[in-house]
Amino acid sequence: MLQWDDGADTSLGLPKYETAGAAGADLRANLPEKQSVELPPGRRVLIPTGLRMAIPEGYEVQIRPRSGLALKHGVTLVNSPGTIDSDYRGSVGVIMINLGQEYFTVTHGMRVAQMVMASVVQASFSKVPLLIATKRGSGGFGSTGL
Numbered sequence: 001m002l003q004w005d006d007g008a009d010t011s012l013g014l015p016k017y018e019t020a021g022a023a024g025a026d027l028r029a030n031l032p033e034k035q036s037v038e039l040p041p042g043r044r045v046l047i048p049t050g051l052r053m054a055i056p057e058g059y060e061v062q063i064r065p066r067s068g069l070a071l072k073h074g075v076t077l078v079n080s081p082g083t084i085d086s087d088y089r090g091s092v093g094v095i096m097i098n099l100g101q102e103y104f105t106v107t108h109g110m111r112v113a114q115m116v117m118a119s120v121v122q123a124s125f126s127k128v129p130l131l132i133a134t135k136r137g138s139g140g141f142g143s144t145g146l
Contacts, residue, residue, distance in 0.1 A: 001054040006048030007092050009034065011107050015051070024064060024114030027094065034108040044078050044097040047112050054075075055086040055117075062116045063094055070111070074100025077113060116121070 004010050008030050015025035030050030039045055054063055063082035069075040079094040094113040098104045106112060131137065136143065 003052045005030075005052060006052060006123050007032070009047075009108070010050075012050070014129045015115060020022045021073075022114075024116045026066070026111040027063070027092070027113045027115055029034055029102050029106050029108060029110045031108040032107070036108065037106040039075065039096060039104045039106060040099040041074075041098050041101055041103070044095055045106070046093045047106055049094065049112075051092045052089055052091065053092060055084060057058070057086045058120055059086055062118055063092075064114050064116060066111060066114060066119060072106050073102075073104050074098060075104050081116075116129075 012028045012030060015027050019023050027049045029037075029047045031048065037045055049107060053061060061084040063077065063080070063084065065076040065080055075096060075098050078080060078097045082094070096106065118124065128144055
């Protein structure tokens with residue numbers, strides 16, 4: 001279930017899947033007064049979507065980058081995937097970063113991210129005196145080869 005933020009441009013429409021086989025529904029930049037935002041190389045900015053969500057308990061919405069923006073412009077999301085928890089009811093924004101060499105302009109209505117609904121399993125945590133040994137053991141980054 002979705003709701004518009006006060007003052008959001010509702011003419012942009014709700015998120016939608018662009019193809020029949022798409023896993024993610026596209027989110028659009030819903031900028032105040034339909035302005036644009038300049039994103040210099042190396043900088044990040046919070047882009048509003050104009051949406052609030054009521055996500056069913058036992059699910060999350062993952063916010064992911066759009067591959068075309070990453071490939072063509074070096075623009076991606078800082079925390080990817082970002083998580084929107086089922087008990088969050090505030091405004092949804094995406095934190096974009098420009099890893100490219102040129103300025104990038106985020107325009108009102110631009111598709112800036114995609115959202116994927118996913119089920120959540122919450123673990124039960126307990127302290128144990130000893131962990132079960134494995135062949136890998138404590139081998140960290142790169143320990144299994146290239």
